[in-house]
Amino acid sequence: MITVTHYAVLSAILFAIGAIAVLVRRNPLVMFMGIELMLNAVNLTFVAFSRYLNDMSGQVFVFIVLTVAAAEVAVGLALVVAIFRARESVDVDEIDSLRG
Amino acid sequence: MDLGGITEAVVFYVFAALGVLAALGVVIARTPVRSALSLAVVFLSLAVMYLLLNAPFIAVAQVMIYAGAVLILFLFVIMVLNPRLELGIGTLSTQTVAAFGITVVLIVELAIILSNAQLAPATGQFTPEFVSQAGHVQVIGSLLFSEFLLPFEIASMLLLVAIVGAISLAKRVREETRR
Numbered sequence: 298m299i300t301v302t303h304y305a306v307l308s309a310i311l312f313a314i315g316a317i318a319v320l321v322r323r324n325p326l327v328m329f330m331g332i333e334l335m336l337n338a339v340n341l342t343f344v345a346f347s348r349y350l351n352d353m354s355g356q357v358f359v360f361i362v363l364t365v366a367a368a369e370v371a372v373g374l375a376l377v378v379a380i381f382r383a384r385e386s387v388d389v390d391e392i393d394s395l396r397g
Numbered sequence: 398m399d400l401g402g403i404t405e406a407v408v409f410y411v412f413a414a415l416g417v418l419a420a421l422g423v424v425i426a427r428t429p430v431r432s433a434l435s436l437a438v439v440f441l442s443l444a445v446m447y448l449l450l451n452a453p454f455i456a457v458a459q460v461m462i463y464a465g466a467v468l469i470l471f472l473f474v475i476m477v478l479n480p481r482l483e484l485g486i487g488t489l490s491t492q493t494v495a496a497f498g499i500t501v502v503l504i505v506e507l508a509i510i511l512s513n514a515q516l517a518p519a520t521g522q523f524t525p526e527f528v529s530q531a532g533h534v535q536v537i538g539s540l541l542f543s544e545f546l547l548p549f550e551i552a553s554m555l556l557l558v559a560i561v562g563a564i565s566l567a568k569r570v571r572e573e574t575r576r
Contacts, residue, residue, distance in 0.1 A: 298402055299409045302511060304446065307413045309507040311439070313500050314420040320496030326429045326475060330436050333467065334420055337443055340455075348450045352521030353528070353536055357545050359455055360537065363462050364552040368559030370467050374474045375566040381478050 304345035312338035323388050325377050329370065336366050409449060416442035433471045440464040451525055454534050 311334055318331025340359045347355030381387050415438060422435030440463040447456035528536055541549050 299405050299449070301516065302514075303409065303413075304450070305511050306508075307416070307446075309504065309511065310417055311420050313504045313507075314417070314424060316503060317496060317500050318424045320499065321424065321493050324429060326471065326478075327423070327432050330423050330432055330471065333436065333463070334423065334439065337439065337463070340459075341443060341446055344447055344450050344452050344455055348452065349519060350517070350521050351519045351524045353523045353540055354545075356452055356455055356537055357540050357548075360458065360541065361545075361548050361552050363458055364556060367462055367466060368555050370470055371559045371563045372566070374470055375563040378474060378477060379566050387478060 301345050301349040304341060308338040308341040308345070311335075311341070323390055325373075325380075325387055325389055328389065329373050329377075333366060333370070336362060405449060408445065412442040412445045416446075429475045430472070433468060433475060436471070437464055437468050440468065451528070452533065454537055 315331045315334030315338060318334060319328050322328055322331065340362055343355040343359045343362070347353060347359075377387060380392060384392070386392075419435045419438035419442065423432045423439065426432045426435060440459060444456045444459040444464070447453075447459060523536060
């Protein structure tokens with residue numbers, strides 16, 4: 298029998314992998330993919346608990362999160378393209394113009 | 398989707414394993430294209446999870462928005478940039494070690510919380526019978542336009558701002574290169 302805890306554990310594993318992707322990789326594209334992984338993990342928790350508690354609010358919230366993720370990716374990737382055109386590099390360790 | 402207990406368990410474990418392996422592929426892959434294609438597998442296996450959880454609308458939105466829009470955007474940007482300078486995870490720096498340490502702490506913390514959690518009893522009015530009778534999309538739609546109208550409108554404003562922001566970011570760079 299698959300319970301809500303199974304989904305919560307799967308979601309925790311996916312969230313941790315996404316966090317590793319953001320912290321370890323130096324390519325902003327892969328870091329964005331890590332953020333998407335974390336958002337997806339949270340969405341899975343929302344839907345699992347929505348099903349478990351018989352409450353649809355969680356699924357409406359997932360819909361809002363989908364919107365935010367789409368907006369975040371559009372602006373973030375535009376930033377990556379702009380930075381690449383200006384500096385010919387996408388390594389986040391080299392983007393330190395704002396360092397004091 | 399109401400499957401039998403054994404079938405549900407088999408589908409869950411197969412697609413959970415597939416999703417976790419593909420998520421590891423996102424982190425490990427040396428080229429961003431492979432990361433993006435692994436991410437597609439994660440998105441699709443999560444869509445199967447949503448079907449198991451009796452949320453067909455969310456599953457379809459997942460495939461359309463994530464596997465459709467977001468992933469295609471990633472692939473387009475990879476195509477435009479062609480970042481051949483990808484190095485994978487690279488050498489084991491102190492930063493990498495710290496990152497793995499933080500993540501292990503995160504997993505242990507989540508495991509402790511999950512094993513001690515006292516789950517509240519199901520009190521909502523949207524039982525599977527009610528939802529299947531009223532229709533899943535209808536229920537979400539009516540909630541979206543009544544109880545959650547304000548977040549819905551804020552989300553639409555956010556999308557508008559994101560569109561304007563993305564266009565202006567891309568445009569300004571083009572004018573600079575022309576000069």
